[in-house]
Amino acid sequence: MSVALEGRDLVKRFGRVVGLDGVDIDVRAGEVLAVIGDNGAGKSTLIKCLTGALVPDSGTIAVAGKPVTFRRPSDAQAAGIETVYQTLAVAPALDIAANLYLGREQRRPGLLGSALRMLDKRGMRARAEEAVRNLGIDTIQNLGQAVESLSGGQRQAVAVARAAAFGSRVVVLDEPTAALGVKESNQVLALVERLRERGLAVILISHNMPHVWQVADRIHIQRLARRAAVITPATHTMSDGVAIMTGAAAA
Amino acid sequence: MLGVRRVHDLLHRHPSISPAVILLLTCVVFTVLNQRFAAPAALSLLVQQTAIVAALAIGQTLIILTAGIDLSVGAIAVLSSMLAAMLSVPPSVALLVGIMAGFAAGCLNGLLVTRIGLPPFIVTLGTLSIVTAAVLIYTGGRSVPGARLPDLLTWTGEVINIGGFRITTGVLMVAAMYLVVGFALGQTAWGRHVYAVGDDPDAARLAGIRVNRVLFSVYAVAGLLYGLAAWVLIGRAGAASPNAIANANLESITAVVIGGTSLFGGRGGLTGTLLGSLIVQSFAVGLSLAGVDNQYRLLAVGVLVIGAVSVDQWIRRVRS
Structure with a gap:
C-alpha cells in the first residue's frame, strides 16, 4: 500500500515547552493508524501539524510522496486530508446540511450562482443526505435540524460524515469515542472500518485501548514528545502498548 | 410540557417570531x-422615523451576529453626513x-479587531471618541442648515405619496439595503460564514x-452601510448636524x-x-398618540x- 501522508522530523515548540521533538509518522492508504500516548505526549500537537491547524517549527510533511506546506486547515483540506477534532468543530446553531458543507459551500448553477453568488441549498441538502446514507448512518433523520439539538453520538456522526464526504486521502479522528456510550462508540468504530474499506488512510487518536486494538492496523506510540514505537495489535498486547506508552518497557 | 417544548422548537428555528x-x-x-x-x-x-435607526441597525446586526458590538455607529454616520455636507x-x-x-x-474597526485582536467593545468605544472628536474639531460644532445643502443630499427626504401613505426616497433606500444585505446573509456563503x-x-x-477575513468584511460592510444611512439621515433631518442621533x-x-x-x-x-x-418607534408614536408622557x-x-x-x-438553552 502506498504512503498517503508522512511527517519527518517534526518539531513544534510552545515557548519553552517542546510539543514535538523530531517526530516521524506515516500512514498508508487503506489502513487505520492509531496514535496513542499519555496526556501531554504530543498526540494533539502532532495531528494539528499534519492537518494545518498548527505550523511545525521544522520538519517536512508529504502527501502521496509530494512535499507540502500547510499554513491553515483549508490547505490540508485541499490536499484531501479531513479532520474530526475532539471539539467536533461544528457550528451548533447551523443545521446539519449547512455544517457538512461549512467552508466549502456550493453555489447555484448559472448567473444566480456566478453573479449573485447564491447558495445551492437544495443541492447541498440532497448531497448531504446521500453522504449520510452512504456511510450507513441511520441515527440522523432530518438534515434540517440544528446540530445543537443532536446527541453527542449524532454530532460525532455529523463530523465523521463531513470528513468522509470530503476526505479523498486521509481522515483524522481525534478521540472520536471519548464522549460516547457503548452503542454509539461501536457505530463510530464501524464508520472507521467503512472508511478503511473505501481505501482511505485513517489516523485514529484514542485513549481507549480496546477500541484501538479493535480497529487499528498499526499503532504509533507517542511518549514525551517523541515517537516511542510503532507496533501492531497482532504482535503486541494492550498491556505491552501501555507499558511502552508509560515508559515501563522499552520499545 | 409538550406545548412548551413545541414553542421552544418553533422560536429556536424562527427567532423573528417573537418580535x-x-x-x-x-x-x-x-x-x-x-x-x-x-x-x-x-x-x-x-416608518419615516424608523428609517434611520433601522438603517444603522443593519450594520449593528452584522456585527452582533459575529458576537461583537459596535458603539461607533452614530459617530461614523455623523462623520459621513458632515463630510458630505461641508466638503467644498x-x-x-x-x-x-x-x-x-x-x-x-468601518475598515479601521475591522483592522483593530482582527489584526490587533482587541475586543470589539473596546475598539468601538475608542473609535466612538476619536470619530466624535474629529467631527467636532472639523465642524467646530456647527450644523449645516437645510438651505445651504445641495439637492442631492436632501434627495433622500423627498416624499412619494402612495395612496395616502407618505414614503420618502430614504425609506425606499433603507428597504433596498435590507433586501441586499438580507440576501447576502441568507443566500450566500459569506452570510453563512458570518x-x-x-x-x-x-x-x-x-x-x-x-x-x-470574515470579521474584517463585516466591519467594513457595516461602515459602508453607516455611510449610506448618513445620507438618509440628512434627508430626514433636512440639515446636517454634528450633534444628530446622539442615541444611535x-x-x-x-x-x-x-x-x-x-x-x-x-x-x-x-x-x-x-x-x-x-x-421601538411604534412605542414612540403610539404613546404620544395615546397622550402618555414620553418618559414611559x-x-x-x-x-x-x-x-x-x-x-x-x-431559546439558546438546548434540551439534551
Missing part, C-alpha cells in the same frame, strides 16, 4: 387606545467621500473559514436585541432587526430589552 408577535400586539393595543394610530398619517410617520467639492463627490469615510472607519464565525470561531476556523448606539443595539438577535452571536437576522426597529416609552423599551434577552437565553 413579530410583539409588534402585532403593540399595533393592536395602540390602535385600540387611539384609532389614529392605524391611519396613514401616523403609519407614514412611524461638487455634491456628488462630497457625498461619495462621506460614504467612503464611513467605509474607512453566522458560523459568531457561533463558534474556533470551529469555523477548523472548517476552513478565514475567520479574520443604544437605539440600534436595542432594535437588534428586541429583534431576537443574540448578543452571543450566531443567531438572529435582519427580519428581526427591522421588526425591532419598528417596535423609555420605560417600556427597557422592559422589552430585558424581556427579549431573557427569551433569547431561554
Whole structure:
C-alpha cells in the first residue's frame, strides 16, 4: 500500500515547552493508524501539524510522496486530508446540511450562482443526505435540524460524515469515542472500518485501548514528545502498548 | 410540557417570531387606545422615523451576529453626513467621500479587531471618541442648515405619496439595503460564514473559514452601510448636524436585541432587526398618540430589552 501522508522530523515548540521533538509518522492508504500516548505526549500537537491547524517549527510533511506546506486547515483540506477534532468543530446553531458543507459551500448553477453568488441549498441538502446514507448512518433523520439539538453520538456522526464526504486521502479522528456510550462508540468504530474499506488512510487518536486494538492496523506510540514505537495489535498486547506508552518497557 | 417544548422548537428555528408577535400586539393595543394610530398619517410617520435607526441597525446586526458590538455607529454616520455636507467639492463627490469615510472607519474597526485582536467593545468605544472628536474639531460644532445643502443630499427626504401613505426616497433606500444585505446573509456563503464565525470561531476556523477575513468584511460592510444611512439621515433631518442621533448606539443595539438577535452571536437576522426597529418607534408614536408622557416609552423599551434577552437565553438553552 502506498504512503498517503508522512511527517519527518517534526518539531513544534510552545515557548519553552517542546510539543514535538523530531517526530516521524506515516500512514498508508487503506489502513487505520492509531496514535496513542499519555496526556501531554504530543498526540494533539502532532495531528494539528499534519492537518494545518498548527505550523511545525521544522520538519517536512508529504502527501502521496509530494512535499507540502500547510499554513491553515483549508490547505490540508485541499490536499484531501479531513479532520474530526475532539471539539467536533461544528457550528451548533447551523443545521446539519449547512455544517457538512461549512467552508466549502456550493453555489447555484448559472448567473444566480456566478453573479449573485447564491447558495445551492437544495443541492447541498440532497448531497448531504446521500453522504449520510452512504456511510450507513441511520441515527440522523432530518438534515434540517440544528446540530445543537443532536446527541453527542449524532454530532460525532455529523463530523465523521463531513470528513468522509470530503476526505479523498486521509481522515483524522481525534478521540472520536471519548464522549460516547457503548452503542454509539461501536457505530463510530464501524464508520472507521467503512472508511478503511473505501481505501482511505485513517489516523485514529484514542485513549481507549480496546477500541484501538479493535480497529487499528498499526499503532504509533507517542511518549514525551517523541515517537516511542510503532507496533501492531497482532504482535503486541494492550498491556505491552501501555507499558511502552508509560515508559515501563522499552520499545 | 409538550406545548412548551413545541414553542421552544418553533422560536429556536424562527427567532423573528417573537418580535413579530410583539409588534402585532403593540399595533393592536395602540390602535385600540387611539384609532389614529392605524391611519396613514401616523403609519407614514412611524416608518419615516424608523428609517434611520433601522438603517444603522443593519450594520449593528452584522456585527452582533459575529458576537461583537459596535458603539461607533452614530459617530461614523455623523462623520459621513458632515463630510458630505461641508466638503467644498461638487455634491456628488462630497457625498461619495462621506460614504467612503464611513467605509474607512468601518475598515479601521475591522483592522483593530482582527489584526490587533482587541475586543470589539473596546475598539468601538475608542473609535466612538476619536470619530466624535474629529467631527467636532472639523465642524467646530456647527450644523449645516437645510438651505445651504445641495439637492442631492436632501434627495433622500423627498416624499412619494402612495395612496395616502407618505414614503420618502430614504425609506425606499433603507428597504433596498435590507433586501441586499438580507440576501447576502441568507443566500450566500459569506452570510453563512458570518453566522458560523459568531457561533463558534474556533470551529469555523477548523472548517476552513478565514475567520479574520470574515470579521474584517463585516466591519467594513457595516461602515459602508453607516455611510449610506448618513445620507438618509440628512434627508430626514433636512440639515446636517454634528450633534444628530446622539442615541444611535443604544437605539440600534436595542432594535437588534428586541429583534431576537443574540448578543452571543450566531443567531438572529435582519427580519428581526427591522421588526425591532419598528417596535421601538411604534412605542414612540403610539404613546404620544395615546397622550402618555414620553418618559414611559423609555420605560417600556427597557422592559422589552430585558424581556427579549431573557427569551433569547431561554431559546439558546438546548434540551439534551
